[in-house]
Amino acid sequence: MTNTLRLDSRSDGCRNFFWLVPAYNQYKDNRGNAISPNFCCFFAIETMLRRVELPDPDSRADLPTQSDVVIYDGNCNFCIGQVRNLRRLDIGGKRLSFLSLHDDRVTQRYPELSYDDLMAQMYVIDGSGTAHGGSEAVKYLTRRLPILWPAMPFLHLPGTAGLWRWLYNQVAKRRYKLAGKKACDSDGCSIHL
Structure with missing residues (x-):
């Protein structure tokens, strides 16, 4: 018996199932037809990149009072993507809540x-x-989220x-070049240029 992995892709309400059969190194669709590995990988990535709702510290009563608040640049596409990844890594969704630095509640x-500092x-x-900032925030999250525990020894090497601080700062400086800025619906973003 071979081990199979089902990759599930959802778009427009329909489901497509793909199986990876390691023994034969073939990718098959739900009808058993062989498909290219790149096609299958695309659907696996699309599944991982599905839109994830970010819990707001005020809007969810199920968040414990001890949940950590991640403050990020809500106008930065790269930052939004990374925060969504953090949300996915927060198994159960009760350890983290999120606020954009452009939210008035942050200054209050x-x-x-x-x-x-926030920018x-x-x-x-x-x-x-x-408050844990930059690379220290990343190191803190490796201790806080169990799924990141394998990365903890590398980030905490004496x-x-x-x-790590230098690497974080290099990415942070170039975050708008990496993925661009979120399009603004109002003149609110023009204030922060």
């Missing part, structure tokens, strides 16, 4: 964080109110903090 709740890096505010 976290006055110690300046707009320039420079992502922040995670833990349940005790401690003497590598400067390297």
